[in-house]
Amino acid sequence: MPSHLSADRPAAQPPGRGSVDELISQTRRLKGDVDAVRRDAAGEGSDHPRQRWQRALYDLALHQLSDLDEHLAQLRDGPLPTAAPESPAPGSLLSRVGSAEWNLLTDEASWSGELYQILGRDPAADPLTLDELPSLVVDEDRPRLTSMVTDCLIDARPIDGEFRIVRPGGDVRTVHMMGEPVLDTDGSTASMWAVLRDVSELRRSQRAVSETRDSLRHRQEAARSEHRLAVELQEAVLPPWRGSLRLPHRGTGALDLASQRLPASAHTMTGGDWYDALELTDSETLLSVGDLTGQGVGVTSNMTMLLGAVRGMAMAGARPGQLMAWLNQLLDATVQPALGSAVCCRYRPATRTLVWAQAGHPAPLLFRDGTGRTLNAPDGVLLGATSGAVYGQAEEPLHVGDLLLLHTDGLVPGHTGSAAANLLLGLAPRLAGNRTAEDCVRTVVEEFGQSEREDNACVLVARVMS
Known part of the structure; x- marks a missing residue:
């Protein structure tokens, strides 16, 4: 004012x-x-x-x-009048905005009552002169105040800046000062007028x-x-092949293989799902899909460990049921326990026999002559759920032209378990018209890959060629 x-x-x-x-x-x-x-x-x-x-x-x-x-x-x-009858309530705007004028000719200063409250001064005390004002300012901010005042008094520039003051008791407050020079009739600066506002809050x-x-x-x-690291880690361990793959590379009873991973729509975090196909030393073929609960690089790291263990134990000759039991022990012994589901299959080309086991995972789907069914699942609980769990094992004879579909939960958006399996089995007439495993994967993705999905998913298709 x-x-x-x-x-x-x-x-x-x-x-x-x-x-x-x-x-x-x-x-x-x-x-x-x-x-x-x-x-x-x-x-x-x-x-x-x-x-x-x-x-x-x-x-x-x-x-x-x-x-x-x-x-x-x-x-x-x-x-308001300079001396208000009552002080404004602490914390109100009026207690945080005050004014002052310093007369350069008489060295007289005039402060409003609010400014005393802002600066923590006794209202009965004389207002500070411009030379005394820096005594309230923190050391680091004194050059700033001096520069503002000098520019105003010498160059007639408006003041607009902030500095911190220390009130009695050590309370530090931030004050915004706006002011201007008051010129005499001859154009020289007679006084400086300013509004000071407590802007601490x-x-x-x-x-x-x-x-x-x-x-x-x-x-x-x-x-x-984290997402970039998880993706790079996942890409480093999942099978590098795209399109169709034929296993084993030599001999009879080969499988035509294709797969695809479908990322979630609602988030960018990478999950712990995997698919794999590997030719083993005895000319048999390992097929596996699985999923670990959770998302992020920690889960992806656990998935890479689990997939490496699957490959190593399968190469060493472990049967699917025993392999599942060892995987369960591995997850149970990890520093960061996790839950997972998986299906592991060994395909014997000499007899066209599929030997498989599962751990709380959707069973493979078998398509033959334009119809499909879910394979009867042997016993198996989620990996990491129970110490010392025993996993059953099943065998399924296959024929030339048969199609196996392995998948993780989340492949059919909004459906799980038997509901998802029934929707996939409904594709049987269309899959029967496909010539290759890659065509079959394309059919599945065209049907279910365009919808919003809450989780990542994998699909692996194997067709018996001979």
């Missing part, structure tokens, strides 16, 4: 009450709307960085709207927004790095 030292300047008159009252009403409506949206959308109580950042932004907006409301009220009611809110934004950005960068 203007001081008595500048009485030669015409006093600003308050604008019409009606127009300012309307602005106040609009501000308060907007404040209520922002507060309502904050309660609905800011995730109260959540510790996720995005929710913390949103809450900080809403708090900052509400803080600024509250200040605008009180600014407009002061504008409507006009400037506003800066605190802005810091909260900045810190939560940085936390969110770091979390997003970490998530992208």
Whole structure:
């Protein structure tokens, strides 16, 4: 507010009450709307960085709207007298905005009552001169205040800057100072007039927004790095072949193989699902699919360990049932226990026999002569669920032209278990018309790969060629 030292300047008159009252009403409506949206959308109580950042932004907006409301009220009611009968309530806008004028000719200073409260000074004490004012300012900010005052007094530049002050008791506050020189009739600077505002709470809110934004950005960068690492790890261990593969490479009873992995639609995190086909030392072929619970690089790392164990034990001659039991022991012994499901099959080309076992996983589907059925599953619980679990084993004779379909949960969006199997079996007439395993995978993907899916999925198709 203007001081008595500048009485030669015409006093600003308050604008019409009606127009300012309307602005106040609009501000308060907007404040209520922002507060309502904050309660609905800011995730109260959540510790996720995005929710913390949103809450900080809403708090900052509400803080600024509250200040605008009180600014407009002061504008409507006009400037207060220099010595108000009662001090404003602590924390209100009026207690955070004060004014001062320093007369360069008489070295006289005039402060409003609010400025005493902002700077923590005794209202009965004399106001500080411009030479004394830096004594309240923290050491690092004194050059900034000196520069602002010098520019105003020497070059007649407006003041607009911030500095921190230390109040009695050690409380540090941030003060925003805006001012201008008051020129004499000959154009020289006679005094300096300024408005000082305590912006400590506003800066605190802005810091909260900045810190939560940085936390969110770091979390997003970490998530992208983790996703990239998980994808690279998965690509490094899953079979490199694309399109059709023929196993074994020599001899009779070969399988025509094709596979595809379908990523989830709703997130970018990589899961622990896998597929595999491997020619073994005895000319048999290993077929396996599986899935570990969870997402991210830790799960992908466990999946690579599990897949490596499957390959190693199969190469060593382990039968599917025994292989499952050892996998269960391996998961049970890991530092970070996990649950998983899997199907492991050994195909004997000499007799066209499929020997297989499962651990809480969808059974393979067998298609023959335009119809399909689910293979009867031997006993087997989820990997990692029970120590010392025993896994059954089943054999299935196959014919030339038969088609095996192995898959993980999530292949049919919105369906699991028998419901998903029935939808896949419904493709039997179309699959019968496909010439290759790759054509069959394409048919499955065309039917179920375009829908939004919540989880990653794998499909592996094997056709008996001879």
